[in-house]
Amino acid sequence: MIRTANVADDAELARIDYESWAPVNSPSPLWERSRPFFGEQTRTSPADVLVAQRTGIVLGYVKLRRIDDSTVRLAGLAVDRRARRAGIGQGLLSAALAEARTRGYTRADLKVLGSNHVALELYRRAGFVELERVPGRFVIEGRKVDDLTLAIAL
Secondary structure (H helix, E strand, O other): OEEEOOHHHHHHHHHHHHHHOOOOOOOOOOOOOOOOOOEOOOOEOHHHEEEEEEOOEEEEEEEEEEOOOOEEEEEEEEEOHHHOOOOHHHHHHHHHHHHHHHOOOOEEEEEEEOOOHHHHHHHHHOOOEEEEEEEEEEEEOOEEEEEEEEEEEO
């Protein structure tokens, strides 16, 4: 089941976010484990997060962030490590695009590292296309990594 997040999800979403961090998917340093998921520090509110859950257990999330009247950014998608490769990411992505259409957006975009092959495959299968590539934008673990912007018309 996919639903809108609520404040009671904060600790589980923060755990998934923290445990999902890896150099392959984020150029920023790992944050404090105690950092809340919702709030000003993360610029995230429950109304802009969809949560995947099964039998009451939170398995993943996708964040939607308004860019302008026509564009929404998928500002984060993560699935609990114990639940990966079970279609949850695909379900969250489909639900996020449907929600974006419901909110009146005509385009969705996202940022992804060129080294994150699993995410790139998911997004391309859903119909996202590459809009911009900044070669070697980040140096991660001594390697230059491209910064990509992908988008899809809704």
